[in-house]
Amino acid sequence: MATGRTHRPATRSRGIPEATVARLPLYLRALTALSERSVPTVSSEELAAAAGVNSAKLRKDFSYLGSYGTRGVGYDVEYLVYQISRELGLTQDWPVVIVGIGNLGAALANYGGFASRGFRVAALIDADPAMAGRPVAGLPVRHTDELESIIRDNGVSIGVIATPAGAAQQVCDRLVAAGVTSILNFAPTVLAVPEGVDVRKVDLSIELQILAFHEQRKAGEETTAPSGAGAAAAAAVAARPAAGGRKGPEGDVPAVMPA
Amino acid sequence: MATGRTHRPATRSRGIPEATVARLPLYLRALTALSERSVPTVSSEELAAAAGVNSAKLRKDFSYLGSYGTRGVGYDVEYLVYQISRELGLTQDWPVVIVGIGNLGAALANYGGFASRGFRVAALIDADPAMAGRPVAGLPVRHTDELESIIRDNGVSIGVIATPAGAAQQVCDRLVAAGVTSILNFAPTVLAVPEGVDVRKVDLSIELQILAFHEQRKAGEETTAPSGAGAAAAAAVAARPAAGGRKGPEGDVPAVMPA
Structure with a gap:
């Protein structure tokens, strides 16, 4: 698979989509937490949940690293930490x-x-x-x-x-x-x-924003009739015109018009 | 599309995939930067590049918000800032x-x-x-x-x-x-x-890791023969067994074995 590429590693690295690069530190963070707890292996589903990423996307991302895991066992945590660190250039000073x-x-x-x-x-x-x-x-x-x-x-x-x-x-x-x-x-x-x-x-408020989304959701769950702080925002959501209540995987979305 | 969902906004919010929620602050950050520069509209490609996300994924993410942009014009920056802020619950205190x-x-x-x-x-x-x-x-x-x-x-x-x-x-x-x-x-x-x-x-080193990836790539581009810091890492990449030099879009990757 690496035919004709082994002498152009920079080109090879460039072949990793930017969005995948941006997710590698998230996987690394989750894997480091597992490593600190001496967890030896992790399934793509568990790791995806810990990293806040769809598990199909995780497997696709890891395929760029040449990392496919072992069926029924999952990924070796320590080796994956090493692979991602190497890919990100973190094994150098x-x-x-x-x-x-x-x-x-x-x-x-x-x-x-x-x-x-x-x-x-x-x-x-x-x-x-x-x-x-x-x-x-x-x-x-x-x-x-x-x-x-x-x-x-x-x-x-x-x-x-x-x-x-x-x-x-x-x-x-x-x-x-x-x-x-x-x-x-x-x-x-x-x-x-x-x-x-x-x-x-760096925007230090990014993680707070994700928490706010969940707080809003929790507030909405506690409210049956629109009243209270969470419900005010919830009512605004309900008033929105063209949005469905999709719960399926990402692939479940109809084609959208490119902007 | 919102049939039967308007009275259950919390359920509706839950329908947004976690990975989309995690990207909303990235879009918001990029949009806020555009807003500060008084840019009125933005194409999905420009915004995707600014947020470091694949543009097809961005359009899919925005479809969850009921935001589809206008063909040939793009997305209204201010309205999108409002929509994402509202979805994240940032319009409340x-x-x-x-x-x-x-x-x-x-x-x-x-x-x-x-x-x-x-x-x-x-x-x-x-x-x-x-x-x-x-x-x-x-x-x-x-x-x-x-x-x-x-x-x-x-x-x-x-x-x-x-x-x-x-x-x-x-x-x-x-x-x-x-x-x-x-x-x-x-x-x-x-x-x-x-x-x-x-x-x-919060891992304050995440953005640094993404920069390191690009630094490593730049070092690899400057090097024709494997020597120097970047090439050391590059050589490790070249030595990797099962990884191709894929440059295509994300969908270009063969199916991988679930771990």
């Missing part, structure tokens, strides 16, 4: 810099989940001269003046921006000019970057 | 408490993205008596002793845990006993909760 060491930057510097996934905090950078030299998470904060030399000396390709919104674009421009090609943006602003630079914006 | 006011808790308290999505921080709670009364993000920190009364008095159903790992389960138990039914867990530990309580665990 990624030095990152964090720029903006306020509460969020300091929290990120202390965040254990980076190191355990191959992300090593190479330096903490802040524009405030009063911060310079102060230890945060065991690293001395460096001043923004040093940004370019830090990037160069540490071979940093990933920058994390945790500055206020107003400073983020300027920091981004300097990171990119210094050679950074991936930006993780926690600042509440949209960043402009040249082609070839990837930016991902 | 959700009082939340944040427990654990260290760097992360303080960063979350200051995070503008909560309020703009309908999440109102009702109280900040910390176990440290020295923190009590100290203002963070304009709110006085309250002591853990008051946790139950705060939950009750504010009708809080969503709790955010930003404590160290060791304290998280105890805090979680108290929140649940006091009536909280959704937990957003930033603590690096797995929480046990009774049935009917939703827990979502």
